[in-house]
Amino acid sequence: MTLEAFADTIVPGEKRSPDDRAVAGAAEGPGAVAAGALELLDWSATGVTPMLGDLVRRLGEHAEAFAAGEGLTLDASVPPFVALTFAQRTALVRRLLAPGHPEKEFWVLLTLFSNMAYDSAAHTETADAMAAGHPGLLAMGFSQPDPDGLWRFPRYSYGRPLARLHPATTPSGSPE
Amino acid sequence: MSAMEQTDVLVIGSGFGGAITAYHLAAGGAKVTVLERGPWLGSDEFEHDFKLGASYTRIFDFVVGDGMSLLGGNCVGGGSVVYFAAMPRAPRFIFERHGSIGRRMWPGAINRDTLDPWYDRVAEALPVHTQDWNDVTYAGGLWGAMCAHSGRTANPVPVAIDNEKCTNCNWMMAGCKFDAKRSLLLNYLPAALAHGAEIRPLHEVQYLTRTDDGGYVVHYEHVDEEDYRIHHGSGKIAAKMVILAAGAGATPVILQRSEPHLGTMPHAVGRYFSGNGERLNTAILNEDRVREVLGLDRPDGLPYGSNQIGKGPCVANWDRLDGSLPEYSRYSLEQLYFPPGLGTILAQVPGGADPTWFGAEKKELLAKWSSWLTIFQMIEDDNEGVFGPPPPTGNANRISQQMLGRGSLSYHPTANTLRAWAMADAEVKDIVERDGLAEVAAWTNDVVGAYTVHPLASCRIGDDPSTSALDDRHELRDHPGIFVTDGSAVPCALTVNPAMTIAALAERSVPGIVAAARERGIDVRYGAPSPEGETSARRGTARLARDLAG
Numbered sequence: 001m002t003l004e005a006f007a008d009t010i011v012p013g014e015k016r017s018p019d020d021r022a023v024a025g026a027a028e029g030p031g032a033v034a035a036g037a038l039e040l041l042d043w044s045a046t047g048v049t050p051m052l053g054d055l056v057r058r059l060g061e062h063a064e065a066f067a068a069g070e071g072l073t074l075d076a077s078v079p080p081f082v083a084l085t086f087a088q089r090t091a092l093v094r095r096l097l098a099p100g101h102p103e104k105e106f107w108v109l110l111t112l113f114s115n116m117a118y119d120s121a122a123h124t125e126t127a128d129a130m131a132a133g134h135p136g137l138l139a140m141g142f143s144q145p146d147p148d149g150l151w152r153f154p155r156y157s158y159g160r161p162l163a164r165l166h167p168a169t170t171p172s173g174s175p176e
Numbered sequence: 177m178s179a180m181e182q183t184d185v186l187v188i189g190s191g192f193g194g195a196i197t198a199y200h201l202a203a204g205g206a207k208v209t210v211l212e213r214g215p216w217l218g219s220d221e222f223e224h225d226f227k228l229g230a231s232y233t234r235i236f237d238f239v240v241g242d243g244m245s246l247l248g249g250n251c252v253g254g255g256s257v258v259y260f261a262a263m264p265r266a267p268r269f270i271f272e273r274h275g276s277i278g279r280r281m282w283p284g285a286i287n288r289d290t291l292d293p294w295y296d297r298v299a300e301a302l303p304v305h306t307q308d309w310n311d312v313t314y315a316g317g318l319w320g321a322m323c324a325h326s327g328r329t330a331n332p333v334p335v336a337i338d339n340e341k342c343t344n345c346n347w348m349m350a351g352c353k354f355d356a357k358r359s360l361l362l363n364y365l366p367a368a369l370a371h372g373a374e375i376r377p378l379h380e381v382q383y384l385t386r387t388d389d390g391g392y393v394v395h396y397e398h399v400d401e402e403d404y405r406i407h408h409g410s411g412k413i414a415a416k417m418v419i420l421a422a423g424a425g426a427t428p429v430i431l432q433r434s435e436p437h438l439g440t441m442p443h444a445v446g447r448y449f450s451g452n453g454e455r456l457n458t459a460i461l462n463e464d465r466v467r468e469v470l471g472l473d474r475p476d477g478l479p480y481g482s483n484q485i486g487k488g489p490c491v492a493n494w495d496r497l498d499g500s501l502p503e504y505s506r507y508s509l510e511q512l513y514f515p516p517g518l519g520t521i522l523a524q525v526p527g528g529a530d531p532t533w534f535g536a537e538k539k540e541l542l543a544k545w546s547s548w549l550t551i552f553q554m555i556e557d558d559n560e561g562v563f564g565p566p567p568p569t570g571n572a573n574r575i576s577q578q579m580l581g582r583g584s585l586s587y588h589p590t591a592n593t594l595r596a597w598a599m600a601d602a603e604v605k606d607i608v609e610r611d612g613l614a615e616v617a618a619w620t621n622d623v624v625g626a627y628t629v630h631p632l633a634s635c636r637i638g639d640d641p642s643t644s645a646l647d648d649r650h651e652l653r654d655h656p657g658i659f660v661t662d663g664s665a666v667p668c669a670l671t672v673n674p675a676m677t678i679a680a681l682a683e684r685s686v687p688g689i690v691a692a693a694r695e696r697g698i699d700v701r702y703g704a705p706s707p708e709g710e711t712s713a714r715r716g717t718a719r720l721a722r723d724l725a726g
Contacts, residue, residue, distance in 0.1 A: 093534075094530065119521075119542060153346075156486060162317050164330075165330075172295070174264045
């Protein structure tokens with residue numbers, strides 16, 4: 001739940017149900033969680049999987065410290081980070097990712113993979129992800145491949161001169 | 177006990193620096209063994225797939241440092257397999273740069289005129305050709321039209337791409353499935369193999385030691401073919417000479433790790449690293465304004481919406497490549513494509529509230545991804561990168577099974593570099609935001625530092641022993657028989673894509689390496705034609721080659 005809330009802070013999405021606590025519902029449409037962030041993070045190929053337990057614990061501690069600093073009382077029925085509002089989660093994650101934070105590189109990794117689940121479906125073959133309507137690739141306007149799973153764009157050029165060439169261009173097409 | 181394996185020339189790395197030298201030495205009669213850290217994939221194994229473990233992550237490496245992250249090739253063919261094949265020559269003024277040392281950085285023997293014949297050899301071999309506006313993609317055309325609209329020029333860049341075969345799929349960084357990109361897998365490497373060179377993939381060289389007779393022993397580890405964090409034993413090969421071409425992010429690390437065995441390294445090993453002054457801007461196009469202001473329309477009626485379509489960089493603005501301008505104020509601005517994954521996380525919301533690179537506003541930016549235009553700046557940086565102590569193996573502590581690792585490079589940009597980036601940012605903004613065409617923001621450097629796809633200069637050539645690790649024949653100072661021929665030998669940022677210059681310097685290094693090999697008793701001659709047999713460019717370098725052979 002904590003990792004879902006983190007991934008949702010990076011690429012926010014709509015709640016999966018009215019009582020969804022991890023996904024804050026800060027944006028329309030599916031976000032990183034619906035795109036498969038947890039699936040990707042749980043895959044040992046990323047290298048972050050063995051760290052996840054520790055990161056969840058640390059995120060909880062940071063959330064408690066954040067709440068104490070802000071004078072907040074957290075809902076004890078959910079993990080501390082989940083108990084924060086989207087704005088509070090964002091403020092905390094900004095601190096963790098800021099240059100100079102001693103744990104920054106771990107939070108950067110978690111951020112990178114949360115984002116990659118959404119923008120490139122790195123846990124799924126891309127052609128399959130497109131066929132399955134992967135929400136991130138679809139939202140970005142990534143086009144469907146040819147039937148063989150490869151992308152080709154036979155139309156690619158405006159096909160006309162669009163600028164003057166630099167006057168000192170050499171015959172090899174390079175700058176002088 | 178079996179005797180140690182022996183070879184004449186051991187080449188470390190199979191990118192431009194390794195493939196070109198391996199070909200010429202093998203063609204000249206030497207026994208050549210190439211050790212490559214990455215896997216060996218052919219065009220039938222290159223995939224259009226972002227899934228971890230696909231060719232994209234197998235052959236590409238992303239090493240995070242302190243203030244600078246490096247992207248590079250990790251496969252047989254090296255950078256040529258993952259690059260975008262833009263092959264401009266470095267402008268004339270580059271060879272006169274002083275940079276941080278107060279005097280010319282390049283060896284006296286090298287300038288644009290003396291390097292042009294070697295550029296010609298590479299152009300013939302790959303081959304490299306000019307492009308016209310019919311070859312230019314929508315993204316390149318848009319950039320050209322924007323440059324023209326703001327009173328500037330723009331040039332289709334010369335490339336090593338067979339445009340007849342190119343499908344404009346924009347998957348070049350995963351390896352070209354259509355053999356359109358003229359990587360080293362199609363020219364120098366098969367020619368080297370035909371002449372008897374041996375290439376061994378998944379062999380990661382760790383360090384060198386000396387033999388009693390002036391040669392070297394190269395120590396390597398076998399890397400697992402799927403999970404590069406796993407190594408399967410080690411081995412060693414004795415060689416009469418070594419060519420180090422592991423890339424600017426790895427070559428100095430191998431030498432650092434060898435220092436306890438070989439003795440003190442030149443001061444410039446692992447110093448003076450340059451990221452080629454690279455920085456990216458992402459512009460978000462207003463499609464209506466593209467049509468209204470620039471009059472652009474695709475056949476399907478969209479003005480642009482073409483971020484996904486293309487073949488990397490096609491058009492560059494070179495107006496600031498003017499030798500009369502002061503150093504650190506000259507740069508090129510090149511249209512580029514960066515795939516999702518690494519290519520979106522660092523893009524910032526133009527004028528957005530903090531956080532600008534993640535969160536709700538960033539998600540809205542991603543929804544406009546088709547209307548993104550990426551502009552690549554290559555400024556003159558200050559060679560401020562320094563490598564720290566080497567990691568236990570390779571050039572990074574690997575995090576993921578492939579691609580992602582933590583390296584020892586630190587890079588803290590000087591005022592010169594920061595000012596140049598700010599100038600280039602301002603110029604990009606002036607071009608793309610004119611008349612409401614787009615909004616633009618630079619990628620953030622707060623996440624993984626600055627970043628480069630063209631690491632350079634970490635073991636550079638020069639005339640001054642205190643600021644260059646190699647002499648002008650690419651031999652490592654005080655360590656005869658070790659030559660460095662990759663991007664680490666290039667002295668400084670080039671303001672253009674560097675592959676053509678790395679390759680030309682490698683071609684230029686060969687006559688001197690052959691002469692040194694002969695002195696070491698290797699039966700080898702210089703004079704091979706282009707990998708496919710052309711001889712025109714060889715004629716152009718004949719006199720220069722004689723001089724270099726001493």
